[in-house]
Amino acid sequence: MTLKRSDFRFFHRLRVRWAEVDMQKIVFNAHYLMYFDTAITDYWRALGLPYQETMHQLDGDLYVVKATVEFHASARADDQIEVAMKCSRIG
Structure with a gap:
């Protein structure tokens, strides 16, 4: 399925x-999941819900059960990239 x-x-x-690129000067694969983590924090901030305070109020936390990475091209040092997010299911 193409998104x-x-x-x-x-x-x-x-x-x-x-620091996120390898010897070939492209982003090392593991960093893409770090980008997702950074985007999730920014998403909560955009919603006006500070992550730490909100999780404390909900007496819970978020867990990523499945993450899918779809590569279109290699990202390189100093490139600007966009991390797109959606929530498919809660619970």
């Missing part, structure tokens, strides 16, 4: 830092 931009609710833009 379209319109399938997502939130976009987080970031710039690739030098």
Whole structure:
């Protein structure tokens, strides 16, 4: 299934830092999940719900059960990329 931009609710833009690229000067795969984690925090901030305070009030936390990464091209140092997010299910 190919995802379209319109399938997502939130976009987080970031710039690739030098420390995130490998010897080939492309983003090392593991960093993409770190980008998702950063985007989730920004999503909560955009909703006006500070993550730590909200989780404390809900007496819970969020857990990623499944993450899918779809590569279209390699990101390189100093590239600007967008992390697209949507929640498929809660519970």
